[in-house]
Amino acid sequence: VKNILLIEPPFFRLYKETYSLVKFPLSLGYLAGAILTFKKDWNVKVINADFSPEDDLIDYNHLTGVGFNNYLKNLKDINHVAWDGIKEAIEEYSPKVIGVTAKSQNFAAARMIAKISKQLNPDCLVVFGGPHASMAKEQVLKDDENIDFSVVGEGEETIVDILKYADGKIKKDNIPGIIHREKGKIVINEKRTLMFDLEKFPFILDVAKKTLIDYEKYPIAAFRYLFALRGCPYNCSFCGSREVWTRKVRFRSVDNVIAEIKDLYENGINYVHFDDDTFGIQKSWIRELCIKLMKECPNINFSCESHCKVINDEIIGLMKSAGCKSIQIGVESGNDWMLKKLRKGINKQDVLDTCKIIKKHKIHLQTFFIVGFPDETMETLNDTIKFMFKIPVDTIVYSIFTPYYGTELFKDCEEKGIIPDDFDVSLYNHQSPENYFCPNIPKDIFIKKIRKLENKIDRINNARRIKTLFTEYGLAKVRERGIIKSAKRLCEIIFT
Template sequence: MRVTFIQPYYRNVWENIGLGYIIAYCKQQFQGELDVKFYQGNFDSDAEIVRGGIDSDIVAFSATSPCFPPAVRFAAAIKAENPKVKTVVGGWHVTALQEKALNEYIDQIVVGEGEQAMLEILQGRDDRIVHGTALPFPDLPWPDREAIKNHRTVDLCETMNGKRTTSFQANRVCPTSCVFCAEKTMTGKFNRRLNPIRSRSVEDVCAEISSVVEKYDLTYFKFVDATFDISPDYVIDFCREKIDHGIETEWECLIHASFCTEEMFYWLKESNCNQINVGCESGSPRILKQIKKGTKVETIENVFRWARNYGINRRAFFILGMPDEDRDDLHMTEELIDRIEPEVVGFTILCPYPGSQLYDHEKYRDQDWEQTDEYSNDFWRNNAFTNQELKDWQAYFTDKYSDKLCERQDETTFERLNV
């Protein structure tokens, strides 16, 4: 069977670890021969992608909301050349919208985690909506990095910032319930009994890291987990295992401020952690409570102080335009940034993606998601600011903290306006 996997173009380039897991699982479980191809819009031209899909039995797309429109265009172009090709789309967008995402060019959609669902499609299942199964994450094979051409993103990172970098995943299911996030759309809402966090052993994680570091000559790696610090003990155990494994490579992770302890930062430093990334979101206690962030301003300050004391770089993410956020709240955000003094900072205008609690289908059903990215959009407004006023605030923050901007945001030109 000939199967082509496609990751449409997106402004921010990373390897598709999710497809790597799906391909590895299907190769392991499928009873028959699989001829797998992979294309990524950041490296392959539209013409190459269409040509690559035409002679396939199945073409499967991985699509977030910004990637869904080009996925549909590719599906239409491929079917125009070969109507017999079965087209499948998985990812956050179709998982959130389900039947609302179906159209004449998409034969099937995968809802939720894709490993078992994709295997069943390869085995002949033809339901238009195929619900995924939450498999035990520790039992899955490592992602097939050769299939997803991981070397291309590693080489690109080296070209862009001098570090040969790739990503790993340690857990599935995020324990938080932030209203702006669609993470739980894919893996389900956390529940200690019914949907607990599914964690790989730190031994298995380090074994994979060691193998990939050697294969791709990595000088840096990061975790894609929405919350790597699911518990301080897990982080400490990982750090110790990394040291015992002799893995000296620098690394970074995304952490939740409320799950940290000072001891954790000692071990992060000992294991050569270069940077922590923290979704602070706001400096306003009122807004943090409204968005169900599950943390407090003083907790954020503690985390940034601990990391600084141990010499770990700190990256802070902030979202502008929470539903009731006003001028006073934004000034509190500014004051928090000045107190914690992060080495790197990024400012995003809130986007109500499908799957988040802020999404309203009747309001946004015709939205062109392709025109949004992780930093900006042209349509969101809250109860205090128009979209342009939010962009003005974003310009104000990026101008004030221009020496701290993360790489992607630093490349973006913002109109400088006074607010």
């Protein structure tokens, strides 16, 4: 039997064992679906090493304090429990190919998986993909000799070709979209063309049932995520999404999306989340989806992430009628000069108008903010903090700027000498206490200010979570989680 093992690295579990990514990773799900469809002579298994059946509420203070110290220690401790499932799966399945998806923040953990893989199975082919591989490109292979291939861009067709290579049917030079080694040199193959048929793979839940290790331990809500489109037309300077999906937006048909939602509903899921970068980017598509949701899926609720530029009263009213309970909006900064520098394409008034529309329709609202950009000043930072609490939102999602390989702001940080030549990605993520990339503000003042900000955000978010329980969104989440788990979560909020 020819086996391939696809792995989501641990990250939150390295901070605290009971922190968890309660989700079937969509990227691995689509890869597994491609293998099930086009390489049926291979057996594929997926393991989410960041999943724990216990699911504690994550708080910022732990991530930036004791949790970060745990993370650094456990990252290097091969005997930590987060690595056990990976080792067991490799020993049980003896995979010929091991695929690892990596973001920049979990790339160090992904490298540990490559090391474990080669220790337990020296002849296996280790393949890296995901956002970090697409953004860092050849640097991935330079960083680690245990990595054999790195995949740039979409991976479904590429993984099928890699398995053909493992079968001895094609040469690696003929696989578009990979970076590999040839006689000690790193070779970058030609780019792979974009996929425009996004409907040729099985639905994600069906894939999970066939491939996900410990499937039965997951709550059904872990499978409520889906993609309706790929690509983001915007060009934010801090974001690397376009390196994976490009700025060309490609859609699944509304009928295909509705069919998957019906499949989820038949399996006990009545709340879905669209994981698209910018949901509703095409108004005619979102109108058609909402009309069909109202007609064919009247008992489904959903949430999404959108952009201020695509929101208006008509669209939000339609989404509300179709079951939309929560919307996430990327604001990033509360200073118009900074927003322009980031090429967000919006200003503060756009944000206020958008939030007003969303709250008018009584939809739960989350806003994303980032502090500590390279050009951040005390004035822009204070403006952002003030704006965070001015907007009428239900949840504030806060991050510290992290420069990602391949983005314009990473290059900007390099050119300004803000980051060292031996930049260690394991030290930096959106809640890392090591993050400091804004030389216009003295480091001690910046750190003190954001620690105070984190405490305030935790307090406000917890208070708003309690209030939210008595809204349509809160009741929808209670139905999704169940009364016992919802009661446990409420106790965590009140007593932590």
